Amino acid sequence: MSLLDYTCVSMPDFEVNGLLDTGTVAVKDVHCLGTCRHRSAEECAASTHLVFPYRGVYMRHVGSDQSVADANHVLFFNSGEGYQVSHPVSGGDDSLVLAVSQPLLRELVPAALVAKRDELGFRGQSLRIDPRAQALVALLRHSLRSGSIEPLEAESLALTLVCRSLGPRTTHEKSATHARQRLVDRVKVLLAGDLTRRWSLAEIAAEIGGSAVYLTQAFQQVEGVPLYRYHLRLRLARALDLVTGYDDMSALALDLGFSSHSHFAAAFKQAYGRSPTAFRQSALTKSL
CATH class of the missing domain: 2.60.120.10 (Jelly Rolls)
Known part of the structure; x- marks a missing residue:
């Protein structure tokens, strides 16, 4: 069990x-x-x-x-x-x-x-x-x-x-060769292991092996989104986890490795439809 x-x-x-x-x-x-x-x-x-x-x-x-x-x-x-x-x-x-x-x-x-x-x-x-x-x-x-x-x-x-x-509008089923899937899995583990790092394609390629172009193409095929967007969504999901514990959204942005509060707030609102502050208030009071 x-x-x-x-x-x-x-x-x-x-x-x-x-x-x-x-x-x-x-x-x-x-x-x-x-x-x-x-x-x-x-x-x-x-x-x-x-x-x-x-x-x-x-x-x-x-x-x-x-x-x-x-x-x-x-x-x-x-x-x-x-x-x-x-x-x-x-x-x-x-x-x-x-x-x-x-x-x-x-x-x-x-x-x-x-x-x-x-x-x-x-x-x-x-x-x-x-x-x-x-x-x-x-x-x-x-x-x-x-x-x-x-x-x-x-x-x-x-x-x-x-x-x-x-739902079919929001999910993405993987469709790729076994080798490409394993390669992309290694990239995903690398990204999740250090969310605050501002990766470049060259750095990822050096860690994983292979060319930056091939990694970009393979990731898009397997996951259906660009590599940079996948990484951004991981960072924003971490913000969703932490947001109720922060009164200062600028501090949260800094801790997550964003270049500025405005960059963080804009990315958060684009992804979730509301500002980090508004989401925090919603999560602590009513769910919707």
Whole structure:
């Protein structure tokens, strides 16, 4: 059984906190120290979960397949499916775990994403999500932690997040050769390992190997967005995580490596439709 199946548990490497459980929707906040670099022992989820990493990065392995878990993706943990986890960089990770009752999940999951198996499950390991879905993850977590949201509203917000994450307008399924996928995975781990660094293409190419042009083309093919935008979204997702703990948005911008408060505020508003200050106020009072 996976740690995700417990409501509230604390272990040397894990802390799982239940934020909501209505019988229809369950939301948990999972913190992992990420001390183990090699693959973990195989785990198995008792029920199908959607997992939204919002801080840090880890690798999830299902047989010979692997997926990078970062704030730009939702991961699918299928009931009865074995998996392993490894941590390529230090710092640990945090994820919001969302479980929906099986009858309701069957209604929400598009047929194209359903795996051919006895129990309901997803065909792939993960999908890339858009900034709106990232914002919903942060709003749901912050509002539940602050107690500023009623259970009915939280359920509605959680189901909106599921629909947004699985919808064809916002998701991106990977389509590339195995070699290109592994190359892009290495780039994603590199970017997530140091969000505040202002990378250049030449520096990334030097770290990963290969030409800057090839890396740019491969990344665009695999992820469907330019490399620079992918990195920006990771940094902005970290801002969503931290914003309720900052009174000074200029300090937050500086800590995240932005060149100025105005640059940070403009990028944040373009991605999420409101300023960092307005988002902070919303997250601490009402979810929407």
